[in-house]
Amino acid sequence: MTQVPVFDFVVTTPLRMLGNLDAILGKAQAAIADGKLTEEQVLKAKLAPDMFDFTRQVQLVTDFAKSPAARLAGVDVPKFPDEETTLAALRDRVGRVADFVRGFQPAQFEGAAERQVTIPLRDRTLEMQGDQYLLSFAQPNFYFHYTTAYALLRHLGLDIGKRDFIGG
Amino acid sequence: MTQVPVFDFVVTTPLRMLGNLDAILGKAQAAIADGKLTEEQVLKAKLAPDMFDFTRQVQLVTDFAKSPAARLAGVDVPKFPDEETTLAALRDRVGRVADFVRGFQPAQFEGAAERQVTIPLRDRTLEMQGDQYLLSFAQPNFYFHYTTAYALLRHLGLDIGKRDFIGG
Numbered sequence: 001m002t003q004v005p006v007f008d009f010v011v012t013t014p015l016r017m018l019g020n021l022d023a024i025l026g027k028a029q030a031a032i033a034d035g036k037l038t039e040e041q042v043l044k045a046k047l048a049p050d051m052f053d054f055t056r057q058v059q060l061v062t063d064f065a066k067s068p069a070a071r072l073a074g075v076d077v078p079k080f081p082d083e084e085t086t087l088a089a090l091r092d093r094v095g096r097v098a099d100f101v102r103g104f105q106p107a108q109f110e111g112a113a114e115r116q117v118t119i120p121l122r123d124r125t126l127e128m129q130g131d132q133y134l135l136s137f138a139q140p141n142f143y144f145h146y147t148t149a150y151a152l153l154r155h156l157g158l159d160i161g162k163r164d165f166i167g168g
Numbered sequence: 169m170t171q172v173p174v175f176d177f178v179v180t181t182p183l184r185m186l187g188n189l190d191a192i193l194g195k196a197q198a199a200i201a202d203g204k205l206t207e208e209q210v211l212k213a214k215l216a217p218d219m220f221d222f223t224r225q226v227q228l229v230t231d232f233a234k235s236p237a238a239r240l241a242g243v244d245v246p247k248f249p250d251e252e253t254t255l256a257a258l259r260d261r262v263g264r265v266a267d268f269v270r271g272f273q274p275a276q277f278e279g280a281a282e283r284q285v286t287i288p289l290r291d292r293t294l295e296m297q298g299d300q301y302l303l304s305f306a307q308p309n310f311y312f313h314y315t316t317a318y319a320l321l322r323h324l325g326l327d328i329g330k331r332d333f334i335g336g
Contacts (some may be wrong), residue, residue, distance in 0.1 A: 001171075001279065001280070001281040001282060001299075002173055002175070002274065002275075002277045002278050002279070002280055002281070003169075003171035004171060004174060004177070004299050004302065004303070005170055005171050006170055006171065007170070008174060008299065008303055009172070009303065012303065013288070013303045013308075014326055016304065017308070031194070047322050047323040048323060048325065049320045051322060053288075065251060095234045109170045110170050111169065111170070112169070112170055113169040113171065113172055115172070116171060117225075131169075131172050132236060134172065135172070135177065135180065135181045136181065136335070137334070139307070139311075140185070140311065140333070141330075141334065142335050143308065143311030143312070143315060144194055144311070144315050144318075144330065144334070146275055147311060147312050147315035147316060148315060148319055151215055151233060151316055151319045152310075154215050154219060155215040155216060155323075157216065162201070162312065165312060166304070166305070166308050166309065167304070
């Protein structure tokens, strides 16, 4: 085959990465329990004053996991209010999004590559064909926020490495 | 279609991201020319003492662009010595890798999803089927190092945003 199923890109791999993210969040909780970090430090962490903090980065990782699966299957994107204030609540959100993503079947992505996708942004609306949306928007954004969340924890000195990020 | 061509994941999208990375490197050079940063600061930047510095992150972005295209097409991965010591040299490497990736044709990825891929790591060798290699290894690593390079520049105060990362 010269092609790979959309299902693998929006279900199989994101599920694996959400599992890795959950484990990394667990390591952050353990470091807090050990007194190495405070929860506030983690939740509010940034690399620059004008960037989203750690909490928002994790919220965005989950948004860029649930939206692509939903949009490419042609179902409504579930809305999660962005109001988590603890790592436990962020892990719960990661788990709920994983449950949502796990519910999709390969057959739901019939025609996904040609499906017209509408993406509401803060200041405009993007219209894209499914394959372009996956390649140029959904995937880069998912990994952008996942890596940024990871990088913030590295910057705080958490003992994690790329194998935590990629998974076993 | 429920599938997307391997070509789009290992040629089209990486080429776009390498172009974005080149433009970001150009912005770093401009900030250095303006006296806002030094080249040494950029090249040696890290978020934690035990992580690869900016130079190595950019080298790794290019490695995770040239290797997947080559391995999934069944051609030799070109070796680039890791000896860049300037941003100009890093941009040159990004350009050479883009030229290499641009040379592939869709037909070269016939059977890519089932192709057995061998990945030499520092301490072991991984064997994977092509689709697994793309999904679980090549893509996460490419975005991991690209985002980390971006994050290091954000941390240094460079005036860049996610639109620079994702592209137009």
